[in-house]
Structures are given as structure tokens and as C-alpha cells.
Amino acid sequence: MVGSQALPGGGARPTHSGERAVAQEDGATTTPPAVLDGDEVPLTFGAALRQRREALRPTVSLRAMAKEIHFDKSQVSRIENGQLPTPEFAQAVDTYLAAGGALVALADQARARRHPSTQAAQLPAAPNNFVGRDLQLGRLHALLAEATAPGAMAVTVVCLDGPPGVGKTALALRWAHEIQDQFDGVLFANLRGFSAGAPAAPHQVLEELLGGLGISPDQVPADPAVRAGLFRSLLHDQRFLLVLDNAADSQQVRPLLPGMPNCVVLVTSRQRLAGLAIDPGARAVTLNPLDRGEAVTLVGSVIGDQRAAADPAAVAALVQRCAYLPLAVRIAAERVASHPHQTVADLVADLASESDRLELLSAADDDTMAVRAAFSWSYRALEPDAARMFRLLG
Ligand SMILES: Nc1ncnc2c1ncn2[C@@H]1O[C@H](COP(=O)(O)OP(=O)(O)OP(=O)(O)O)[C@@H](O)[C@H]1O
Ligand SMILES: [Mg+2]
Structure with a gap:
């Protein structure tokens, strides 16, 4: 475990060379937060991480730290340069650098800023008096466990299919509510695959999804490929649950899939999405009427x-x-x-x-x-x- 690792050179975890113990009025001491620089301007997570790490040089190099916390060196470097850290990463460096929770707090703040607490709000309420479906919920939880196992290579796509009114949306929402705490955020979109009008075009859906990530309409790129690229890069290294309800077919879904294995996508459709079934991370669950x-x-x-x-x-x-x-x-x-x-x-x-x-x-x-x-x-x-x-x- 990262938290129990000794720093290079053996011995106990050193205190920060740049750390000052500040006496409080009641005589207790506390460590000043790593999040403020000399001018009391809040640092970003990446800057605070680099400052803490460099304060421990030469004992702690970027390479040595990456090795000890079991993250890729280039990933650590990207995060020091501004990429949003995952909660796991923040916890690992916080423990390793003895930051006392300051780095974790900064990462939480950064995530909240990037995703202004709208993710949960995007998820419609699950139906009241939901009944049964224990078997199917068990299967979905098992798929989630597979998806989160170390070494997962592809984004997990679970396709829930079944006839009209069989309860696909109800089950999808129920499951999403049960697991949403395990994610940095949850996005929901109705693809209107079988509604009165035409199915939603993927680039329209991307605009909605980008809105859920805090991107205002005037910031959404017009070019569909650039739009899809922005969506993927915002989700890069973040753990998101994406619920795509009522898909018409695989072609409608494919441009909406995040690129990284840390995300889980749950699609509902009245049709089996055969085109997606060939994707390595895709799983199908067919819903029958209630027993x-x-x-x-x-x-x-x-x-x-x-x-x-x-x-x-x-x-x-x-x-x-x-x-x-x-x-x-x-x-x-x-x-x-x-x-x-x-x-x-x-x-x-x-x-x-x-x-x-x-x-x-x-x-x-x-x-x-x-x-x-x-x-x-x-x-x-x-x-x-x-x-x-x-x-x-x-
Ligand atoms: N397990 C359940 N417990 C209680 N109510 C349910 C359950 N499953 C479905 N329902 C109710 O049945 C109705 C139809 O369910 P739902 O909308 O999920 O069907 P659907 O398969 O998504 O249909 P469609 O293909 O039209 O989108 C809803 O009112 C929903 O609340
Ligand atoms: Mg439905």
C-alpha cells in the first residue's frame, strides 16, 4: 500500500524541509497548508504537488515518487502540469509526501470547479417503488467489478436491451443511483432513439454532455470531431459513469464513448446493439418482463x-x-x-x-x-x- 511505504533511504517519512510548524494560540502546532504560496495565492493541485516534491529533493525525484506510488512517471508529470488528478492519485501523493490531506483537498476543489456539482443532478430520479430485478442488479454489479479490476484495457459499455416498457430505463437509473458514489461524476442523456421525432444526433448529444461538464454552449466546438475530442479529453483520467438512455443503434452511440477504461457507459435500447457487441469492453444484458x-x-x-x-x-x-x-x-x-x-x-x-x-x-x-x-x-x-x-x- 502506498500509505505504508517508507521513503527512499529507508527510515521514517521525513517532514518537509520547507515546512514550518506554526504555534497556535492554544499551544498546539499545525502544518501550514501546501496550497498557499508566499503571497497567499491558492496553488493549483499540480503546482502544490511539484512544490512539495521539490522541497524534498534530492531524496524524492519525480521518477522515484512515481515508482513508489505505482503511477506512471509521464502521468505524474502531466498532473504536475495541470491535468486533473483522480482521487486515488491525490490520496497516494498526499500520503507519500505527508501533506496531511492538503493535496486531497486541493484535488477535490479542482474537481468541483471543473464539474460544478451538476453530475448527480443530471441523473433523473429512479422510479419510486422500484421492485425486484435482484438478479439483473447482481449481474450489473459483477460487470462493474470486472470493469474496475486492475488492468482493464477498454471502456466498459453495458448495453441493456429489451422490449418497450420492460423496465430498461427504470433499472438503468436504479443501478446508476446505487453506484454513482464510486465515480467522479455521472452524465445522463436521452438519445430519443424511439421517440416521436428523429433520434438525437450524436453531435447534439455531445453538446448536452459537454454542458454537464461545465462547458457553456458558446465554448462548444462546432466541428463534430473536435467536439468529440474535447469530450474525451475532459474525461481523460477521470472516472465517469455515462448513462445513454434509449439508443437507436450502435452508430448513434459510438461517437459518444469516452476513450479511457476508467469510465463506464450504460446504454439502454429496444434493440440489441450488435455493432457494439464486438467492442472488447462491451457487455449485453437483455431484460425480460418481471417474474x-x-x-x-x-x-x-x-x-x-x-x-x-x-x-x-x-x-x-x-x-x-x-x-x-x-x-x-x-x-x-x-x-x-x-x-x-x-x-x-x-x-x-x-x-x-x-x-x-x-x-x-x-x-x-x-x-x-x-x-x-x-x-x-x-x-x-x-x-x-x-x-x-x-x-x-x-
Ligand atoms: N422494477 C420495476 N419496479 C417498479 N416499476 C418499474 C420497474 N421497471 C419498470 N417500472 C415501471 O414501468 C414503466 C416502464 O418502465 P421503463 O420506462 O423503464 O421501460 P423501458 O424499457 O425503458 O421502456 P422504453 O423502451 O419505452 O424506453 C415505468 O413506469 C417504470 O417506472
Ligand atoms: Mg426507457
Whole structure:
């Protein structure tokens, strides 16, 4: 571990040659922060690092320090010259140079300045009363562990695919919220791959993403290649989670991928993104409808567990009618919730006759039929889900 390494020459970690112990009024001593120069002007992280390191010369050369903290010498040099350090790097040099947290604090400040605390705000809220998906969450966490293992060579791209309304966005947001603390920042973009209008053009999405990194519209390069280059260099050596929701195809996604393996990209799409599957860091997870237990839990969370438990057979029939598709289950459950004085069994009988009527009229597949029936049955067409389903069904 970096923190327990002795400095060259053996012995205990030396105190800074340039360090003055300052007496406080209560008699305790403290070390002046490395972040201020003689004129009390705050130093950048890189400048403070170099100052600390040079104060320890000849004991500590750049090469020796890089070797001891297990970072590449050229990387250390780039950071001394202004590149933003990762939290791990800042911690390693802080410990090695006995900076007492001053370097870590400077790195935190630099990151906050570069990314004005908007990353988390870019992530929409995960759906309330999210249920189940333990298996899929476990798989996503395992993929993340692989991605962060030492020696990872390529940016990790996880593609979550599945039919409309199966819960891709819900799961993506749930996972992103669970893991966001492990990243320097999180960026989110809706690629509008299957919305009413045309899919978002990659260069438009890049403008949005650059906005999330604190780049104002007038600073965004017009040339798409330069724009993509700026995006990649801002993410260079930073650990970002990028959520690209609702992608149309691989061509739309590819220009948005960061270049470095320290980032993780989660893409959702109604299609399997076969073009991305050949990339070394790409993994696919296909989402199926909920299992029966999960669908029943979802109904309970919308209509109340007590009401659901009062007629389990009716609830089971309800979720089956909805083909266990979360979108259909949620809409049907909301209809039940809005009729507190009718029994669940009566309401399910109602839904069943609606489904039968539609089945006579349409040759749609099970999922589409489930959504169509739940929608047509719902009187609450202004609910956001119902409105979206309306678009979905054309
Ligand atoms: N695990 C879940 N628990 C609770 N609600 C869920 C779950 N999964 C999905 N939902 C709900 O089902 C509805 C549809 O989910 P979502 O929008 O994630 O589907 P999608 O697969 O992204 O669809 P689309 O292809 O249209 O983008 C939403 O209201 C969402 O909140
Ligand atoms: Mg979605």
C-alpha cells in the first residue's frame, strides 16, 4: 500500500524541509497548508504537488515518487502540469509526501470547479417503488467489478436491451443511483432513439454532455470531431459513469464513448446493439418482463399491500393479463388504485373482457397486447405512462 511505504533511504517519512510548524494560540502546532504560496495565492493541485516534491529533493525525484506510488512517471508529470488528478492519485501523493490531506483537498476543489456539482443532478430520479430485478442488479454489479479490476484495457459499455416498457430505463437509473458514489461524476442523456421525432444526433448529444461538464454552449466546438475530442479529453483520467438512455443503434452511440477504461457507459435500447457487441469492453444484458413475484410486489406497492393480500388470486390474474410487463402492470395497478370501492377481482374481470375484445381485433404479440389492453382499460389517459404508451402504440 502506498500509505505504508517508507521513503527512499529507508527510515521514517521525513517532514518537509520547507515546512514550518506554526504555534497556535492554544499551544498546539499545525502544518501550514501546501496550497498557499508566499503571497497567499491558492496553488493549483499540480503546482502544490511539484512544490512539495521539490522541497524534498534530492531524496524524492519525480521518477522515484512515481515508482513508489505505482503511477506512471509521464502521468505524474502531466498532473504536475495541470491535468486533473483522480482521487486515488491525490490520496497516494498526499500520503507519500505527508501533506496531511492538503493535496486531497486541493484535488477535490479542482474537481468541483471543473464539474460544478451538476453530475448527480443530471441523473433523473429512479422510479419510486422500484421492485425486484435482484438478479439483473447482481449481474450489473459483477460487470462493474470486472470493469474496475486492475488492468482493464477498454471502456466498459453495458448495453441493456429489451422490449418497450420492460423496465430498461427504470433499472438503468436504479443501478446508476446505487453506484454513482464510486465515480467522479455521472452524465445522463436521452438519445430519443424511439421517440416521436428523429433520434438525437450524436453531435447534439455531445453538446448536452459537454454542458454537464461545465462547458457553456458558446465554448462548444462546432466541428463534430473536435467536439468529440474535447469530450474525451475532459474525461481523460477521470472516472465517469455515462448513462445513454434509449439508443437507436450502435452508430448513434459510438461517437459518444469516452476513450479511457476508467469510465463506464450504460446504454439502454429496444434493440440489441450488435455493432457494439464486438467492442472488447462491451457487455449485453437483455431484460425480460418481471417474474410473477416481482409483478405481484409491484401491484402491492401501487394498490397497497393489504388490498393485494386480500385477494391474491385476483392479483395473480391481473399480472398475468399484463404479461408481467412493468409498464402494463403499473397502469393496470393504478386503475385498481383509483377504484378503491370495487374488488380487485371485479376489476380484473373487466380487464379480461377488454383484453379479449382487443385480441379479436389485433394480431399483436403478447407484450403489445398487454400494454394495449391495460391502456385501453385505463381511464387515466393523462398519466405520463399512459400518454407514453399511447405514443408507443401509434
Ligand atoms: N422494477 C420495476 N419496479 C417498479 N416499476 C418499474 C420497474 N421497471 C419498470 N417500472 C415501471 O414501468 C414503466 C416502464 O418502465 P421503463 O420506462 O423503464 O421501460 P423501458 O424499457 O425503458 O421502456 P422504453 O423502451 O419505452 O424506453 C415505468 O413506469 C417504470 O417506472
Ligand atoms: Mg426507457
